[in-house]
Each structure stands twice: as C-alpha cells, then as structure tokens.
Amino acid sequence: MNTKENKQSSEEISRKDAIKKMGKYAVLTAVGTFILLSPQKAQATSAPPPPGW
Template sequence: MKKENNTDKITRKEAISKMGKYAALTAVGTFAILNPLQATQTSVPPDAGGGPFD
C-alpha cells in the first residue's frame, strides 16, 4: 500500500475561510460593477415635457 501525502489537503475550517474570502470579493466586485445608486438614476426616464392635459 502507498501512503497518501497530506501536504495538498486543507482542513474544513480553512476551506470555509477561503470560500468566505472569495464570496466577499465577489460581492464587492458585483457592487462595483452594478452600482445600485447609479442604476436607479439611469433607469428613470427623463421628463418628456409634461402630461397630455398640460
């Protein structure tokens, strides 16, 4: 039998920590790309010059 080399394995705690860092980085990147304040400002159509009864 061949003995396994444990140098490339990480613990569950380390894996969860790394996943948390990637999740935080992804969230920051998403908010930077899809800025909610800028998105709401650009989604409102400009005033077209009044209503039909003005």
C-alpha cells in the same frame, strides 16, 4: 495509482480553512458585483465626456 498516494502527495487543508478561503472569495465577488452593478455611483464618479461627443 493508489488513491492514498494521491491524497498524501497533494496539499490537504482542513474544512475550517477551506470555509475561510471560500468566505474571502465570496466577499470579493460581492464587492465586485456591487461596484459593477451600481451605475449611478459609477456615473457620478466618471469624468465628463470630451467636447464634441
């Protein structure tokens, strides 16, 4: 198969669009990591354990 045929058949995006997409993923990853790695806030918002634990 010719490489030109592969490029034409696949969806192409510009470098600017690719950077925007990666920026969105980076923000989501940072927010998720911040939430998971902040145990004091997570502990403060969690429900108390049931009696007998």
